[in-house]
Amino acid sequence: MTSEAANVLFTLRLPDRTGAAQMALQVSRAFRRRGHGVTLVHGPLPPEEPSIVPDFCEIGATTVEETRLDRPWSPLLVSDLAGRARRAGARAIIGVNQRDRLPAVLAAARANIPAVVMVQNQHHFWGNGLISRAKRVAYRQTVGRYTTLAVCTSEVVKSQIVRFGVPDAKTVVLPNGIEPAPARPPLDPWRRRELLDDLGLDDRRFVFVSVGRLDPQKGHDLLIDAFARTPALAERVQLAIVGAGGTGDQLRARWPDELRDRVRNAGLDTTIRFLGWRSDVADVLAAADGYVHAARWEGPALPLAVMEAMAAGLPTIFTDCSGPPPWFEEGLDGLMVRAGDPGALARALARVAAMSDDDRRAMGARASALIREHYAIDDIADRFVELVVGTWA
Known part of the structure; x- marks a missing residue:
């Protein structure tokens, strides 16, 4: 007191x-x-x-x-x-x-x-x-x-x-x-398949999640471009975008519709899914294989959504828009890429998707320990x- x-x-x-x-x-x-x-x-x-x-x-x-x-x-x-x-x-x-x-x-x-x-x-x-x-x-x-x-x-x-x-x-x-949730055991394959199926996702493909409001700041359009320019990636990876939008000035109000139009025009309807706002983000993260955050700008070097993904033990990709986070070791705790660069995002997505299960688990475990110790x-x-x-x- x-x-x-x-x-x-x-x-x-x-x-x-x-x-x-x-x-x-x-x-x-x-x-x-x-x-x-x-x-x-x-x-x-x-x-x-x-x-x-x-x-x-x-x-x-x-x-x-x-x-x-x-x-x-x-x-x-x-x-x-x-x-x-x-x-x-x-x-x-x-x-x-x-x-x-x-x-x-x-x-x-x-x-x-x-x-x-x-x-x-x-x-x-x-x-x-x-x-x-x-x-x-x-x-x-x-x-x-x-x-x-x-x-x-x-x-x-x-x-x-x-x-x-x-x-x-x-x-x-x-x-x-953040206040990390208690450690939870991995989802059993049947439950994971059921959850992914409910979300319109395919458990046979590598699933990335990105959480954030649908706004130019969050860079979802850059993720769409990353998949559009890398057909091999789009064939074996899916992206689930969690978040709502449509508030603010005219540009921001129409941004969610523009993102969906980009996905349709790029032929990525089966690769990128918009899940809207959800109250079960922890379950979505538990079902995912990796996390990606493509923001053009942020305040913290590790936004809350990135921290939550790291705390959940996911190998995580995020941009350098607010500089390198304290205590973070590139390539071991996660991957940091240049903000505003779809090519860098595509390379990082492909790198994580190509990791062995053991390497992905090791990166996720280090990320989780980093958040629990310092944040x-x-x-x-x-x-x-x-x-x-x-x-x-």
Whole structure:
């Protein structure tokens, strides 16, 4: 327990179940373990997939829907957030998503309390040239000026937030973490065949899984290109893509349909399967032979989806978009390839698919040990709480 129990207020524009929301929940659990109160001010619930808000309720957090977080330029949003923080007795406001950081740090300044930002991802400002530039300028003038502490998931993210004007002394690098599920025995062949059959997959082919929302960031189009340019790979390997999408600006809204069109046009309908959002990802991973993550950009060097695959003992391929992970040994713990390169993805997919069963098991076992030893969520979340408490000490 800390010497003084207090309250904190989180802003979370996207209360879905993806990485940023999951980390906000884990950090909130750590605050609650130490006797602190948590208020979550969140944006509209996702229409087509489960929300993380019930999980916040389960840990005793107060949750408030604030639809204006989807429109952060709303003139009364900052004053209302500041007022809510005062009424809750909040000692800090913690902005989680990129889009809600501006009102979060401005509200903290108005309430005269620390402004903490969880910098979970590399920054991208969507919109045409003029809109994108305006967002960038507004971000620099607010986040760069008013941030008390920026908790960054990698050195790449830290260097970017420093370029936006946050002093280096106000930043810290803290990777994401997970709570690995207990080790489970391999699926027996009959159960694996049954599960793969339910997913429309063939147990006679090597099965890769990729988990992530259908968004340009995640690079699923690069995976499609990797298979399209390598017919021999497409004949003996299948790819199962788990995730939903279709939110955001016009490009992102139509992205899932564009991906499906790419698969059809490339004649890969029997090679690449879209499974949608699923609540049984652990079972899907258990049935798979390998994992691949083709993101163009991320915040952490090891995104949560990659950590979960590694913890499950799968040989894993991911991109170098956020730099090499600490403690990771290339070729032993997994394979890291150049971001944005379908050819590199194709070569890595072929390399893993050609491994012997013993070599794949050895790589998966090393990956699982790496995650369990260095990325335990309780330790990381407790460190986050200590950092925030330090801002109000």
